Amino acid sequence: MSAPVLQIDQVSKTFQSIRALDGVSLNVAAGERVALLGHNGAGKTTLFRLILGFTKPDCGSIRIAGEDPGTDVARNAVSYLPESVMFPKTLTGREIVTFYARLKSVPKTEVDPLLERVGLADAADRYAGTYSKGMRQRLGLAQALAGRPRLLLLDEPTSGLDPLSRQDFYSLVDDVAAAGSAVLLSSHSLSELEAKTDRVAILRTGQLVANASLEQLQAESAVPLRIRVRARHDSVVEVNERLGGARINGQSVELLCPVPDKMSRLAAISALGPLVTDFDVSQPSLDEIYRHYSTRAEKERKS
Amino acid sequence: MTGSILTVAATEIRIGMRNRWVVLAALMLLIFALVLGLVGTSPTGTVKSDPLVVTVASLATLSMYLVPLIALLLAFDAIAGEVDRGTIQLVLASPISRSAFLAGKFLGHLGVLGFAIVLGYGAAGAAIYAVTGASGDGLADLVRLIITSIALGAAFLAIGYVASASVRQTGTAAALAVGIWLIAVVLYDLGLFGALVANADGLFAKSVFPYLLVASPADAFRLYNMALLDSGATTTSLSGIADALPFPAELALLSLFGWTLAALVAAALIFRRLEP
Numbered sequence: 324m325s326a327p328v329l330q331i332d333q334v335s336k337t338f339q340s341i342r343a344l345d346g347v348s349l350n351v352a353a354g355e356r357v358a359l360l361g362h363n364g365a366g367k368t369t370l371f372r373l374i375l376g377f378t379k380p381d382c383g384s385i386r387i388a389g390e391d392p393g394t395d396v397a398r399n400a401v402s403y404l405p406e407s408v409m410f411p412k413t414l415t416g417r418e419i420v421t422f423y424a425r426l427k428s429v430p431k432t433e434v435d436p437l438l439e440r441v442g443l444a445d446a447a448d449r450y451a452g453t454y455s456k457g458m459r460q461r462l463g464l465a466q467a468l469a470g471r472p473r474l475l476l477l478d479e480p481t482s483g484l485d486p487l488s489r490q491d492f493y494s495l496v497d498d499v500a501a502a503g504s505a506v507l508l509s510s511h512s513l514s515e516l517e518a519k520t521d522r523v524a525i526l527r528t529g530q531l532v533a534n535a536s537l538e539q540l541q542a543e544s545a546v547p548l549r550i551r552v553r554a555r556h557d558s559v560v561e562v563n564e565r566l567g568g569a570r571i572n573g574q575s576v577e578l579l580c581p582v583p584d585k586m587s588r589l590a591a592i593s594a595l596g597p598l599v600t601d602f603d604v605s606q607p608s609l610d611e612i613y614r615h616y617s618t619r620a621e622k623e624r625k626s
Numbered sequence: 627m628t629g630s631i632l633t634v635a636a637t638e639i640r641i642g643m644r645n646r647w648v649v650l651a652a653l654m655l656l657i658f659a660l661v662l663g664l665v666g667t668s669p670t671g672t673v674k675s676d677p678l679v680v681t682v683a684s685l686a687t688l689s690m691y692l693v694p695l696i697a698l699l700l701a702f703d704a705i706a707g708e709v710d711r712g713t714i715q716l717v718l719a720s721p722i723s724r725s726a727f728l729a730g731k732f733l734g735h736l737g738v739l740g741f742a743i744v745l746g747y748g749a750a751g752a753a754i755y756a757v758t759g760a761s762g763d764g765l766a767d768l769v770r771l772i773i774t775s776i777a778l779g780a781a782f783l784a785i786g787y788v789a790s791a792s793v794r795q796t797g798t799a800a801a802l803a804v805g806i807w808l809i810a811v812v813l814y815d816l817g818l819f820g821a822l823v824a825n826a827d828g829l830f831a832k833s834v835f836p837y838l839l840v841a842s843p844a845d846a847f848r849l850y851n852m853a854l855l856d857s858g859a860t861t862t863s864l865s866g867i868a869d870a871l872p873f874p875a876e877l878a879l880l881s882l883f884g885w886t887l888a889a890l891v892a893a894a895l896i897f898r899r900l901e902p
């Protein structure tokens with residue numbers, strides 16, 4: 324196996340008194356999709372700026388395709404979509420993508436397919452100054468996808484998109500990763516991320532508090548499953564008494580169940596027979612896992 | 627590398643055209659040139675010399691003020707404006723190097739400025755030729771004026787980039803650009819000629835003053851054009867000095883190119899340290 328495209332080793336960065344990044348280590352390999360999660364101010368953008376060589380870490384090292392950030396090799400390997408991407412107002416979408424395609428030595432014939440892929444074919448000849456936030460985001464994505472980058476850096480790429488184009492967006496990311504690009508994308512809104520990335524790295528006030536696949540995090544965090552049992556009108560009280568948990572909305576009982584107890588809990592439910600009409604198991608959401616790691620880090624700091 | 631520089635330059639020219647920068651600058655030069663050429667020269671034009679030559683003499687003074695101003699107004703936005711609007715992040719993340727980006731901006735702006743100067747002064751020259759029936763002797767002078775105006779513009783574009791790379795806000799860069807114009811073009815020239823009046827025949831006038839003149843790109847530009855004009859066409863205090871320089875007139879051109887090069891290198895060095 325070749326070395327990861329992106330290698331971050333013990334990187335710290337301080338602004339005046341703010342410790343924006345604190346000993347962060349993270350690798351992303353070719354074809355891998357990694358989500359960098361964290362609240363506003365967690366240090367996501369700062370990490371991207373370090374990877375791009377815009378600013379230097381206080382200590383630690385970053386290598387892109389084996390080279391330092393900002394070098395010719397690194398700039399050729401990386402494509403970037405900034406958090407709030409801006410373009411010259413008096414250039415059209417097509418002119419802008421052509422501009423970046425030229426800088427990346429990508430043939431001009433790839434420009435129209437790129438615009439098509441991000442759904443801007445119809446707006447391609449309008450000035451970027453007239454674009455909405457979501458359209459700018461997609462235009463930024465089009466230029467980022469030009470020329471098959473080895474490392475794709477997307478800073479909160481879906482923040483301006485509606486849910487429908489979010490889906491399209493993730494399918495694009497899947498294609499790019501399947502074609503061999505390493506993808507690192509950041510997000511503070513978790514709902515749309517689930518199961519769409521190979522690995523989740525959680526950043527909390529500059530520290531990496533988790534870095535594993537979603538399944539591993541679910542297991543490791545021991546956040547309980549949520550089982551919702553539906554009963555008949557007249558049986559809901561009895562179901563509640565026998566299973567415990569909390570009654571919600573008249574007909575249902577919600578149980579929190581540690582992952583190892585899952586099977587025995589389900590057996591208990593089926594033992595109730597006709598008292599139960601239906602049930603539903605939900606995995607711990609990323610949100611809950613995220614909250615778990617965030618608060619754990621805080622508790623550790625306090626103790 | 628060269629391809630990237632040309633790409634940035636072409637885009638800059640396109641934006642310049644769309645923002646009406648080219649048209650505005652050309653119109654400004656044309657109107658001033660016409661006023662000077664048609665109104666200003668009518669009495670002397672009838673005496674002995676070619677009206678075009680007389681016009682070129684007054685255009686040299688006009689250019690000295692106007693071309694640096696236009697160049698600085700084009701240049702101040704180049705880096706600070708892109709930082710301010712957030713457009714620079716993508717560019718600096720792409721494969722182009724910072725020096726190549728700056729070189730592209732310079733070429734593009736030089737294209738915009740050159741186009742405006744050729745258009746403005748060319749049209750003015752043609753109009754003056756048509757109206758006054760000039761002999762055509764002044765044509766070479768006009769061409770020289772146009773070429774050296776572009777060289778003057780190049781120097782102040784480069785100086786403008788130093789200002790633009792040094793600050794992060796467009797507004798600050800604009801203020802800096804106007805300040806540079808006031809000091810390097812207007813006040814320097816005023817101060818120098820003030821000192822000359824105070825000490826008209828001393829050592830200063832003969833051996834210090836011409837060097838101080840040629841040290842400033844704007845004065846060097848005017849000095850060069852005056853020195854090469856047919857003497858007798860104009861009788862200003864400057865033309866006397868220009869005819870008796872203690873050095874070859876080409877030193878003035880060297881001053882222009884030296885300033886351009888030095889300022890470009892300085893801008894590139896400052897730009898390299900910028901954190902977008």
Ligand SMILES: Nc1ncnc2c1ncn2[C@@H]1O[C@H](COP(=O)(O)OP(=O)(O)O)[C@@H](O)[C@H]1O
Pocket residue numbers: 338339341342343361362363364365366367368369370
């Ligand atoms: N240039 C800067 N100067 C001072 N503080 C900064 C700078 N950039 C970021 N910070 C601080 O570093 C922390 C992390 O910021 P950032 O990386 O933008 O977070 P995120 O992208 O996760 O929202 C924040 O507290 C922010 O205020």
Ligand SMILES: [Mg+2]
Pocket residue numbers: 364367368369406478
């Ligand atoms: Mg951010």
